[in-house]
Amino acid sequence: xxxxxxxxxxxxxxxxxxxxxxxxxxxxxxxxxxxxxxxxxxxxxxxxxxxxxxxxxxxxxxxxxxxxxxxxxxxxxxxxxxxxxxxxxxxxxxxxxxxxxxxxxxxxxxxxxxxxxx
Amino acid sequence: xxxxxxxxxxxxxxxxxxxxxxxxxxxxxxxxxxxxxxxxxxxxxxxxxxxxxxxxxxxxxxxxxxxxxxxxxxxxxxxxxxxxxxxxxxxxxxxxxxxxxxxxxxxxxxxxxxxxxx
DNA sequence: TTAAAAGTTAGCCGTATGGCAAAGTTTTTC
DNA sequence: GAAAAACTTTGCCATACGGCTAACTTTTAA
Numbered sequence: 649x650x651x652x653x654x655x656x657x658x659x660x661x662x663x664x665x666x667x668x669x670x671x672x673x674x675x676x677x678x679x680x681x682x683x684x685x686x687x688x689x690x691x692x693x694x695x696x697x698x699x700x701x702x703x704x705x706x707x708x709x710x711x712x713x714x715x716x717x718x719x720x721x722x723x724x725x726x727x728x729x730x731x732x733x734x735x736x737x738x739x740x741x742x743x744x745x746x747x748x749x750x751x752x753x754x755x756x757x758x759x760x761x762x763x764x765x766x
Numbered sequence: 767x768x769x770x771x772x773x774x775x776x777x778x779x780x781x782x783x784x785x786x787x788x789x790x791x792x793x794x795x796x797x798x799x800x801x802x803x804x805x806x807x808x809x810x811x812x813x814x815x816x817x818x819x820x821x822x823x824x825x826x827x828x829x830x831x832x833x834x835x836x837x838x839x840x841x842x843x844x845x846x847x848x849x850x851x852x853x854x855x856x857x858x859x860x861x862x863x864x865x866x867x868x869x870x871x872x873x874x875x876x877x878x879x880x881x882x883x884x
Numbered sequence: 885t886t887a888a889a890a891g892t893t894a895g896c897c898g899t900a901t902g903g904c905a906a907a908g909t910t911t912t913t914c
Numbered sequence: 915g916a917a918a919a920a921c922t923t924t925g926c927c928a929t930a931c932g933g934c935t936a937a938c939t940t941t942t943a944a
Contacts, residue, residue: 665787669780670902674856681863688920698921700903707901721911721920729864736857738792739850745799746847788932806890816891818933825931839890839941886944893938901930908923914916 660712664735667711672696673704677713680727687716687723778830782853785829790814791822795831798845805834805841 667673676690691701705725708714712731716723785791794808809819823843826832830849834841 659789661792662787662789665783668856669783669787671777671780672902674779677860678863681860686920696902697904699905699923702922703902718921721909723921727864729861732857732861732864735786736854736861738786739854739857742795742799743847743850743854745796746845746850790932804890814932815934817893817935820892821932836891839939841891887942888944889940889942891938891940894936895934896936897932897934899931899933902928904925904927906924906926909921910919911921912917912919914918 660734661738663711664713664731667708667713668735670704672701673708673713676704676708676725677727680714680725684724684726687725690725778852779856781829782831782849785826785831786853788822788825790819791826791831794822794826794843795845798832798843802842802844805843808843 668677672694675693679685679690679693687698687702687705690705691698694701705714705716709716712728714725714731715728716725718724786795790812793811797803797808797811805816805820805823808823809816812819823832823834827834830846832843832849833846834843836842
């Protein structure tokens with residue numbers, strides 16, 4: 649039926665989850681939580697060559713998680729607050745459905761217990 | 767300071783986010799939301815060779831998102847409800863901090879506005 | 885008892901990822 | 915105007931990812 653492949657699939661979730669699937673990048677996000685920072689300020693916390701570090705910045709930026717602008721020779725990074733929403737929404741939606749399944753299981757177990765008691 | 771590299775890093779978040787960073791795997795999770803299914807039942811919805819599909823199942827399982835057991839020749843897959851929690855928690859924590867940052871920004875703008883009004 | 889069903893294993897392929905060092909560019913500072 | 919700062923580009927590396935086909939194993943059904 650291949651529905652997914654038919655629906656003009658602007659897949660924002662995949663790059664978003666992928667961007668978060670690395671400790672360095674999550675640390676960057678966490679660091680930016682307390683305010684904007686330059687690339688080198690961010691990089692100081694990570695024992696990594698700058699080009700390697702920049703790849704992480706790029707990936708976060710391409711996923712929309714952060715933005716950046718350059719003023720003079722320094723590039724400053726900012727969080728993009730709405731970016732995490734799709735991920736949160738997906739997780740919430742699925743968890744809710746799982747919860748529903750658990751509820752149904754619980755209900756079934758209850759019913760079974762009632763039956764076996766009789 | 768490299769704190770992260772020192773703290774006996776049971777990184778569950780990275781494989782978890784990585785597992786969700788693929789449409790096929792998210793579809794599997796969604797499909798299992800309405801009940802347990804065998805590998806081939808799940809695979810029917812995806813135009814993909816079985817070995818390729820099994821890799822997705824394996825990755826979900828290694829990330830703890832699903833479990834499976836084999837009865838006879840059929841392997842049945844189940845959701846593992848608590849698995850998504852760490853991802854949700856991380857997103858919630860960060861979003862909250864971002865919200866805080868936004869609040870502080872708003873407060874700052876308000877303060878600035880008050881100053882300029884005087 | 886053979887044949888089909890349902891996975892599984894092995895091996896190959898091209899691209900992406902996460903790392904590096906070295907050299908280049910643009911600003912800023914002295 | 916030279917030198918330092920702050921990236922940026924280039925190019926390399928090993929491993930992981932996401933896909934395939936072909937061949938194999940185990941269970942079930944005819």
